[in-house]
Amino acid sequence: MKTKHIVDGVQPSEGAIHPKNRDELSIALSDVLDSDKVVVPIGGATRLQIGAKIPKYDYALDLSGMNQLVAHNSADLTCVAQAGATLKSLQDVLKEQGQFLAIDAAFPEQATIGGILASNAPGYMRWQLAHMRDMVIGMEVVLPSGTITKSGGPVVKNVSGYDMARLHIGGYGTLGVISEISFKLTPLPRRQGTFILGFQTENDLHNFSEEVFRSHVMPLALAGINSEVTKELNLKFPASLYLVLVRIGGRQMAFLRQKEILSQIANNYQYAHTEFFEEDSSDVLWEKLRDFRGYNINTSILGRVFSTPTRLRGLLAHISEYLQKIELKVALSVQPGFGTMEFYFDGVSNSAKVDVEVIMSEIHRIVLENNSHLNYEQLPTELKNGFNMWGPINRGSLDLMKSLRRTYDPTRKLNRGRYITDSE
Amino acid sequence: MSQSELLEIKNLVPELKNIVGSDYVLDDKADLLVYEYDGSIDRGNPVVIVLPQSATEISSVLKLARSHSIPVVARGAGTGLSGGAIAEHGGIVISMARMNKILEVNADDRYAIVEPGVVNLDLSTHVGPQGLYYAPDPSSQRACTIGGNIAENSGGPHCLAYGVTTNHVLGMEVVLADGSVTWFGENERDGIGYDLRGITIGSEGTLAIVTKISVRLLRSPEHVKTMLMAFETIEDASAAVTGIIGAGMVPAALEMMDHFCIKAAEEAVGAGYPEGAGAVLLVELDGLFESVEEESDEIEAICREFGPLEIRVADDAMEREKLWSGRKGVLGALGRLAPNYYLVDGTIPRTKLVDVLKQINELSERSGYPIANLLHAGDGNLHPSILFDERKPGDVENILAIGAEILRICVESGGVLSGEHGIGLEKQDQMPLMFSDEDMATMSLLKIAFETEDLLNPGKVFPTGAGCGDISQARAIARVGPGAYI
Numbered sequence: 001m002k003t004k005h006i007v008d009g010v011q012p013s014e015g016a017i018h019p020k021n022r023d024e025l026s027i028a029l030s031d032v033l034d035s036d037k038v039v040v041p042i043g044g045a046t047r048l049q050i051g052a053k054i055p056k057y058d059y060a061l062d063l064s065g066m067n068q069l070v071a072h073n074s075a076d077l078t079c080v081a082q083a084g085a086t087l088k089s090l091q092d093v094l095k096e097q098g099q100f101l102a103i104d105a106a107f108p109e110q111a112t113i114g115g116i117l118a119s120n121a122p123g124y125m126r127w128q129l130a131h132m133r134d135m136v137i138g139m140e141v142v143l144p145s146g147t148i149t150k151s152g153g154p155v156v157k158n159v160s161g162y163d164m165a166r167l168h169i170g171g172y173g174t175l176g177v178i179s180e181i182s183f184k185l186t187p188l189p190r191r192q193g194t195f196i197l198g199f200q201t202e203n204d205l206h207n208f209s210e211e212v213f214r215s216h217v218m219p220l221a222l223a224g225i226n227s228e229v230t231k232e233l234n235l236k237f238p239a240s241l242y243l244v245l246v247r248i249g250g251r252q253m254a255f256l257r258q259k260e261i262l263s264q265i266a267n268n269y270q271y272a273h274t275e276f277f278e279e280d281s282s283d284v285l286w287e288k289l290r291d292f293r294g295y296n297i298n299t300s301i302l303g304r305v306f307s308t309p310t311r312l313r314g315l316l317a318h319i320s321e322y323l324q325k326i327e328l329k330v331a332l333s334v335q336p337g338f339g340t341m342e343f344y345f346d347g348v349s350n351s352a353k354v355d356v357e358v359i360m361s362e363i364h365r366i367v368l369e370n371n372s373h374l375n376y377e378q379l380p381t382e383l384k385n386g387f388n389m390w391g392p393i394n395r396g397s398l399d400l401m402k403s404l405r406r407t408y409d410p411t412r413k414l415n416r417g418r419y420i421t422d423s424e
Numbered sequence: 425m426s427q428s429e430l431l432e433i434k435n436l437v438p439e440l441k442n443i444v445g446s447d448y449v450l451d452d453k454a455d456l457l458v459y460e461y462d463g464s465i466d467r468g469n470p471v472v473i474v475l476p477q478s479a480t481e482i483s484s485v486l487k488l489a490r491s492h493s494i495p496v497v498a499r500g501a502g503t504g505l506s507g508g509a510i511a512e513h514g515g516i517v518i519s520m521a522r523m524n525k526i527l528e529v530n531a532d533d534r535y536a537i538v539e540p541g542v543v544n545l546d547l548s549t550h551v552g553p554q555g556l557y558y559a560p561d562p563s564s565q566r567a568c569t570i571g572g573n574i575a576e577n578s579g580g581p582h583c584l585a586y587g588v589t590t591n592h593v594l595g596m597e598v599v600l601a602d603g604s605v606t607w608f609g610e611n612e613r614d615g616i617g618y619d620l621r622g623i624t625i626g627s628e629g630t631l632a633i634v635t636k637i638s639v640r641l642l643r644s645p646e647h648v649k650t651m652l653m654a655f656e657t658i659e660d661a662s663a664a665v666t667g668i669i670g671a672g673m674v675p676a677a678l679e680m681m682d683h684f685c686i687k688a689a690e691e692a693v694g695a696g697y698p699e700g701a702g703a704v705l706l707v708e709l710d711g712l713f714e715s716v717e718e719e720s721d722e723i724e725a726i727c728r729e730f731g732p733l734e735i736r737v738a739d740d741a742m743e744r745e746k747l748w749s750g751r752k753g754v755l756g757a758l759g760r761l762a763p764n765y766y767l768v769d770g771t772i773p774r775t776k777l778v779d780v781l782k783q784i785n786e787l788s789e790r791s792g793y794p795i796a797n798l799l800h801a802g803d804g805n806l807h808p809s810i811l812f813d814e815r816k817p818g819d820v821e822n823i824l825a826i827g828a829e830i831l832r833i834c835v836e837s838g839g840v841l842s843g844e845h846g847i848g849l850e851k852q853d854q855m856p857l858m859f860s861d862e863d864m865a866t867m868s869l870l871k872i873a874f875e876t877e878d879l880l881n882p883g884k885v886f887p888t889g890a891g892c893g894d895i896s897q898a899r900a901i902a903r904v905g906p907g908a909y910i
C-alpha cells in the first residue's frame with residue numbers, strides 16, 4: 001500500500017487499481033458493481049486532503065500510469081495529454097518549443113494535470129492569463145458507469161454541444177474521472193522577471209497593487225505576502241511587514257517598459273525595500289511561493305478566500321486586526337488583482353489565546369461579513385469531524401449541484417461523502 | 425402543435441398580461457410574424473410573445489408555462505445564425521428587449537452587471553470613458569445582446585487573444601425551468617462547486633434563462649496597430665497565418681477574406697483593399713506600445729516570406745476604421761455577388777487552413793457554386809459563404825448539402841461543427857459527425873439534471889433521431905421561407 005493512497009488516515013479496503021489507458025480505466029469503474037463500494041481517483045495526491053473526512057473507501061484509482069503526452073501541435077499552440085501526466089513533465093516538453101501551459105499549481109513534479117483540474121488548484125499566474133479553466137479546450141471523461149465520453153476538441157474556438165469539461169474542473173472527480181485533456185498553450189515570454197517591494201502597511205500593499213492594476217503593465221502574476229510567508233521562504237526583507245511581488249514578461253522592449261512603469265509607481269511610496277529578480281532567480285522565487293503550504297503538513301490549517309479586489313482590502317484589514325488581537329501567528333498571501341487570499345496557521349502548536357475552532361469560525365464570520373467566500377482546504381483530520389470545510393453556497397446552486405451528482409453518479413461511487421454535494 | 429394546445433396557450437394570455445402588463449403580451453398574427461425567425465434559415469411559430477421586465481416576472485411566466493407543459497424560448501435580438509431563438513415547438517417566446525439596463529459598473533473591480541437585453545456594443549460604449557471595454561465582439565455587436573451571446577457563447581474578431589464569452593462572464597442570475605431564481609457564481613473570479621456558470625454558457629437557452637450577468641471588463645489598450653496584408657493566393661495567406669501562430673504570436677485579431685469578399689467589400693464600402701489580391705489578412709495588435717511595435721515587426725517579417733502583394737499599416741484611427749469597415753460590412757456586401765448566400769460556421773486546427781481551404785475550393789469548383797471565404801483565421805474559425813439564387817430550382821437543396829459537406833471536412837480535419845454560432849436547429853442532425861451516442865447521451869443527462877420536462881428551448885442542440893444529413897436537409901427546406909437565407 002502506497003502512502004499516497006491514504007486519505008484522511010483511511011486506507012482503501014480493496015487496494016489500488018492502476019489503469020494505463022482509457023479502456024482500463026473504463027473497465028475499472030464498470031467492474032465496481034456493488035453500490036456500497038467507494039472509489040477515490042488519485043493523481044499525484046498533492047491535494048487529497050481537501051474535503052470532508054472520508055469515513056471509509058474501497059478502491060484507490062491511481063491514474064499516475066496514464067501519463068502520456070498524446071499530441072503536441074506546437075504550430076497550433078495546442079496539446080493533448082493523459083490526465084495522469086505530471087504538470088512538470090508536460091511543461092518540460094512544451095518548453096522545448098518555447099511554449100507553456102498557463103497553469104502553475106503547486107508541486108508540479110507530483111501533481112497531475114487531471115488532479116489539478118479536478119481540484120481547481122490555485123496558482124499565481126492568473127492576473128493576465130485568467131483562470132486555468134480557460135486553457136481547457138477539450139476533455140475526455142470516464143463516467144462512474146465506465147462510459148467513455150468526450151466534449152470539445154483540439155481547436156481553440158468551439159460551440160458544439162454542451163461544454164461538459166466545465167463541470168469536471170473543480171468537480172473533485174465526483175461526476176466522472178478525467179482521462180484526457182486538450183489544452184491551448186501560451187508562448188513563453190522572451191524575458192521575465194519579478195519586481196519586489198517591501199511595505200509597512202496593508203494600505204500601501206493595496207494602493208500599489210491598484211496602481212499597477214490601473215497602469216498599462218500586464219503582470220503575469222501579482223501577489224502580496226506578509227512577513228510570516230517571507231520568513232518561511234527565507235527571503236531577506238527584514239524591515240517589511242508586507243511584500244508585493246509583480247511578475248512581468250514579454251519581448252525585450254515591452255519588458256523594460258513595464259519595469260520602468262513599476263519603478264515610477266514605486267517612487268510614490270515610502271517603501272522599505274525594493275529588488276528585481278530576473279529569469280531563473282525569479283522562477284525560483286515563485287516556485288517557493290507556489291509550493292508554500294504552511295508550517296507543518298500534519299497540523300497546518302489552510303483557508304482560501306474568494307472575493308473581489310476591493311472587498312479584499314477590507315477583508316485583509318479585519319482579519320489582520322483579529323489575528324493581532326488573539327496574538328495568532330498567520331502566514332498570509334493575497335492576490336489583489338484576482339481577489340483571492342490564502343492564510344495558514346498551525347492548528348495545534350500555535351500561540352493564540354483562543355481555541356482553534358473559535359478562530360476558524362471567527363475568520364469565517366469576517367469573510368461572510370465582507371461578502372466573500374471561504375473554503376478550508378486543509379485541516380488536521382481530527383478537526384474535520386462535522387466541520388463544513390466548503391463553506392456556505394446559495395441554496396439554488398447547491399440543489400442543482402446535488403441534482404447533477406445524483407444524475408451522473410447515483411450511487412455516489414466516486415469520492416462519496418467528501419464533496420459539497422454530499423453534505424446534508 | 426395541435427389546435428387544442430394552441431387554444432390552451434391562447435387561454436393563458438390574460439394571466440400572462442397580469443404578470444407582465446397588458447402592453448407586453450403579443451398574440452396578434454402580425455406581431456407574431458416578427459418572432460418567427462432569427463438570423464438563420466429556420467422558422468417557427470410561437471403562439472404568444474411576452475416582454476418581461478424582471479426575473480420575478482420571468483419566474484411567474486415559467487411557473488405558469490410549466491403548469492401547462494408549454495415550451496418557452498428566450499430571445500435576445502434574434503441575430504443568431506443557428507436557429508437558437510426559433511420557437512421550434514411553438515409555445516411562448518420571452519423577449520428580453522425590455523431588460524436592457526446596465527445595472528452597475530465597478531471600475532475598481534473591473535466588472536459590470538447588466539441585464540440580458542443590453543446590446544453588446546452598448547456596454548463597451550458605456551464603460552469606454554473609464555478606459556474599459558467588454559472584449560467579446562461578435563460581428564453583429566451593434567445589434568446582438570449579451571444574453572444572446574451567453575446562449576451561444578459568442579466570439580468575434582478580437583476573441584483570438586482575449587477569449588470568447590465564457591472567458592468574460594463572472595456570474596449570472598438565472599431563472600430555472602421551475603421558476604426558481606438563483607445565482608451561478610457572482611462577481612468573484614473563482615469559487616467552489618461545479619461551474620454552473622460555465623456549463624450554462626453556450627447551452628443555447630436549454631438549461632436556464634439568464635436575467636442578470638456579471639461580466640469582466642478589460643483595460644483599454646495603450647496602443648493599437650492594424651495592418652492589411654494582401655496575398656496573391658488564399659494558400660499564401662493561410663500559410664502566413666500558420667506561420668504567425670506557429671511563431672508564438674497571438675494578435676488581438678487575425679482575419680482573412682478571399683477575393684470574393686474583397687470584391688464585395690470594395691464595391692460596398694470602398695475599404696481600400698487592393699484589387700487583384702487572392703486574399704487579404706487583417707491583423708490587429710494591441711497592448712503596450714513597445715509590445716505592439718516589436719510584434720508587428722515580426723509579423724511583417726513572417727508575412728514577407730509568403731510574397732505579399734502589399735503590406736499596409738493604418739496610420740490613424742480613421743484609417744483603421746476604414747480597414748475594418750470592409751471586414752465588418754462584408755456579409756451584407758455579399759448580396760452584390762449573388763441574390764442569396766448561406767454562411768457556414770466551423771473551426772479547424774490552424775495548421776490545417778491551407779488543406780481545408782483547398783478542399784472547400786475544390787468543392788466549389790465541383791458543385792459550380794461560388795464560395796466566399798471569410799475567416800477568423802487566427803483561431804481557425806471558418807465562415808465559408810455559399811453564393812446561390814433561391815429562385816433556381818434545386819439551389820436550396822444543393823447549398824445545404826454543400827454546407828454539410830464543408831462541416832464534414834472540418835470534423836475530419838480534427839475540427840468541430842461550430843466555432844461561434846452554436847448548433848441550434850441548423851446542425852443538430854450533424855452532431856453524430858463529431859460525437860458518439862454516449863457523448864450525446866451524457867450531454868442529455870445534463871438537461872435532465874436541470875429540468876425533467878424539457879420545456880426550455882426544446883428540440884435544440886441534439887439530433888432529432890434521424891441522424892442523417894438528407895433528413896436534416898429536408899427539414900431545413902421544409903422550414904425555410906423565401907429570402908430567409910442569410
